[in-house]
Structure formats: structure tokens, C-alpha cells
Amino acid sequence: MKTKITVILCLCLFFILTPGCGERVVDKEQVSPDEKIVIKFSHVVAENTPKGLAAERYAALVKERTRGRVEVQVFPNSTLYKDGEEIQALQSGAVQMIAPATSKLAGEFPQWQIFDLPYVFMNEEKVHEAMNGYIGVKLYGGLRQNNIQxxxxxxxxxxxxxxxxxPIIYPQDFNDLSFRVMINSKVLKKQFEKLGATPVEGSFDDLYRALETRAFDGEENTISNICTKNLYKVQPYLIVTNHGYMGYVVLTxxxxxxxxxxxIREVLESTMAEVTEWERQQALKMxxxxxxxxxxxxxxxxxYQTEDEKREWMEVLRPxxxxxxxxxxxxxxxxxxxLN
Incomplete structure (x- = not known):
């Protein structure tokens, strides 16, 4: 009799502890599909740019710190949405994160063209100081009014x-040349018009092909984009002007x-702050x-533009x-x- 009771107790204990039998044993290292939060992060540049690397780093850290509860899926190189399509995709809920250049916000938010003004910032520190002060408050406030965080x-x-x-050295060297400009920014168009060139709007994902086929003569960009897209291989002349700043706004x-x-928000926000500092150092280095x-x-x-040449350009562009x-x-x- 004692042997029979012992067998019954052992069987009960087996069914209780075995997954799928009795109460489910929870593996805290695994997350069911129903519990997982998926965030689609779309951007238009290459993976090996400062933005591309930062997006991947953010995704990896978020996965680690939420133990897989949040999965940030990164879609670089316009694989999901091209220039001009991202904001609508964000507002419709098709993606949850984007990081457009400030110029591309100008279609709906013209104030963001402040970054396109020629020679408006002396260095990155002044840019960050501006965004941490009154200018940032005004610009971010305009986004919030349109349900963009x-x-x-x-x-x-x-x-x-x-x-x-x-070779381009002086403003008159732009005469009869055409240049690709980012979409939405009237300031960038006016900049090239003042210099005597013809501005042509074009998307970033088509830029190499357009330059290779001479759809237009030139472009303006950061050196990290020029390198990672191999633009310099079809552009034999480069002048280091630092005439305009390009930044990205990570939006949701x-x-x-x-x-x-x-x-979850707390982890996402703290991780984003950490990755932002890392991204800025990567941009300088790259x-x-x-x-x-x-x-x-x-x-x-x-x-390399001299100070005298810079003053001549600024005189033409100041209006x-x-x-x-x-x-x-x-x-x-x-x-x-x-500020300056």
C-alpha cells in the first residue's frame, strides 16, 4: 500500500513540474510572440555610416536590456521607405522610428530650414547648444503639435x-553647373541659385547613379556619406567648405x-541617450x-577653403x-x- 501511494505522489509531482502538463513553467529568458514589442526603424543611409551604426547599436542594446521583450528591426538604405515617404509612414503607423535629415522636415515644418542656412554654425558644439536651448524647444514643439515625438x-x-x-574655389565657379539638393528645402535651392548653379531635387538612394550618369554635375554632403556611398569615385573635385550642417532627428x-x-519607455529613452553620445563621437571620427x-x-x-574664400562665399550667401x-x-x- 505504501508503495502504491509513493508511485501516485511521484506521478503527480512529475505532471506538475513537466512543461505542458499542469501549470506552465515560465522561462524568463524567452518572450512569447504575444508579449514581444516590435519597433520598425527605417532610414535611408548605409549601414556603415554614423546613423546606420548607431541604429544597429541601439537595436542590440535594447534587445539585451529588455531580454528580448523589445525587438528594434532596422531597415537601412531606403529598403522600406525613401526620402519624402518616411514621415507619412511614421504618422500612419507603418513604422515606429525614423531618423530623417533636418532638411527633409522642411516640407511640413519650414522652421527646420534654419539648419540649411549657409555658415550658420561654427561647430557641432554650437549645434548641440542650440538644440538644448530655445531653438530646440521651438522646433521640437512644432513636431509635438503634429503627434511626432x-x-x-x-x-x-x-x-x-x-x-x-x-575645381570650385570661388562663387563664380558655380556658373552653368547643376547640383543635387535634398527634397523639401527651399533654402538649399536658393543657396545654389545665389552661387550661380542650378539646383535639382533628388533622393539619396539614387544619388550615386545620378552622379555616375551625369544627371547633374555635383552635390553637397558629409564626408561619411560621400565615402560610404562611393560618391567620390564619380566626383573628381571636392572642396572642404563646412558651409552647412547636416543632422538627423530620431522621431517616433x-x-x-x-x-x-x-x-519599456524608460529603457528605450535611456538607451537612446547613451547611443546618441556614441553616435556623435562616431560621426567626428568617421x-x-x-x-x-x-x-x-x-x-x-x-x-580646403581658406578664410578669405569663405568670406567671399558668405558675402554672396548672406542675403x-x-x-x-x-x-x-x-x-x-x-x-x-x-549663439554664434
Whole structure:
């Protein structure tokens, strides 16, 4: 009798402890599909750019710190959405994160063209100071009114100018040349018009092919983009002007963001802050190394703009500030002039 009772007790214990029998044993290292939060992060540049690397780093850290509860799926190189399509995709809920260049926000938010004003920032520190102060408050506030939440501000760096026709040193060297400009920014179009060139809107994913086929003569970009897209291989002339700053705004849908559990939001936000500092250091490093590589490649002729040449360019381009003061906002332009 005792043997029979012992067998019954052992069987009961077996069914209780065996997965699938009795109460389920929970493996805390695994997350069921129903519990997982998937965040689609779409951007248009290559994986090995500062933005591309930062997006991948963010995804890996979030997965680790949430133990797989949150999966950030990164889609680089316009594999999901191209320039001009991302914001609509974000607002519709098709993606949960994007990181467009500031210029591309100008279609719906013209104030963001402040970053396109020529020679408006002296260095990255001034950019970050601006976004941490009054200018950032105004710009981010405009996004929030349209259900868009800003998560971070990433650097790409300062822009240089390349072309396939001839060396450019003085403003008159732009005559009869055509240049690709980012979509949505009237300031960038006006910049090239003031210099005597013809601006042509074009998407980033088609840029190499357009330059290779001479759809237009040149473009402006950060050196990290010029290198990772191999643009310098079809652009034999480059001038280091640092005339314009390019930054990326990491954005999400505000309603979606607020719907996330508070503990998950806390991890996402703290990780984003950490990755942002890392991304900015990567941008500085990659731009420095990239310029050295292009200069030594023997493929592209590099000219470094002198202070006298810079003053001549600034004299030609300065009227843009007045022409766009009402569009961008006189308060923002005054604030940035005080900052500098």
C-alpha cells in the first residue's frame, strides 16, 4: 500500500513540474510572440555610416536590456521607405522610428530650414547648444503639435561640395553647373541659385547613379556619406567648405510612444541617450578618417577653403538670411546669431 501511494505522489509531482502538463513553467529568458514589442526603424543611409551604426547599436542594446521583450528591426538604405515617404509612414503607423535629415522636415515644418542656412554654425558644439536651448524647444514643439515625438538629435557633420566638371574655389565657379539638393528645402535651392548653379531635387538612394550618369554635375554632403556611398569615385573635385550642417532627428509617433509600458519607455529613452553620445563621437571620427582617405585616394582632387574664400562665399550667401526670416522665424534667426 505504501508503495502504491509513493508511485501516485511521484506521478503527480512529475505532471506538475513537466512543461505542458499542469501549470506552465515560465522561462524568463524567452518572450512569447504575444508579449514581444516590435519597433520598425527605417532610414535611408548605409549601414556603415554614423546613423546606420548607431541604429544597429541601439537595436542590440535594447534587445539585451529588455531580454528580448523589445525587438528594434532596422531597415537601412531606403529598403522600406525613401526620402519624402518616411514621415507619412511614421504618422500612419507603418513604422515606429525614423531618423530623417533636418532638411527633409522642411516640407511640413519650414522652421527646420534654419539648419540649411549657409555658415550658420561654427561647430557641432554650437549645434548641440542650440538644440538644448530655445531653438530646440521651438522646433521640437512644432513636431509635438503634429503627434511626432523627438527622441534624439544625431550628427552627420558638416557638408562639403563635390562635382565632376572642374575645381570650385570661388562663387563664380558655380556658373552653368547643376547640383543635387535634398527634397523639401527651399533654402538649399536658393543657396545654389545665389552661387550661380542650378539646383535639382533628388533622393539619396539614387544619388550615386545620378552622379555616375551625369544627371547633374555635383552635390553637397558629409564626408561619411560621400565615402560610404562611393560618391567620390564619380566626383573628381571636392572642396572642404563646412558651409552647412547636416543632422538627423530620431522621431517616433507620439501616440504610439505614449502607449508603451512606462518601464519599456524608460529603457528605450535611456538607451537612446547613451547611443546618441556614441553616435556623435562616431560621426567626428568617421568624417576625419574619411576625408583623409579621399585626399589620399588619388581619385579626387581636394581643396580646403581658406578664410578669405569663405568670406567671399558668405558675402554672396548672406542675403538668404533676410529672404527666409519670415519663413524660418525672425526669433530663431536672432537666437542663432546670438549663439554664434
Amino acid at each position: 523627438s527622441l534624439a538629435f544625431w550628427d552627420s557633420g558638416f557638408k562639403l561640395i563635390t562635382n565632376s566638371r572642374k 509617433n507620439a501616440a504610439y510612444w505614449n502607449s508603451l509600458p512606462p518601464d 568624417n576625419k578618417e574619411g576625408l583623409e582617405m579621399v585626399a589620399q585616394s588619388g581619385v579626387t582632387q581636394v581643396h 538668404i538670411y533676410t529672404e527666409f526670416s519670415d519663413v524660418i522665424g525672425r526669433d530663431l534667426i536672432s537666437s542663432i546669431e546670438e
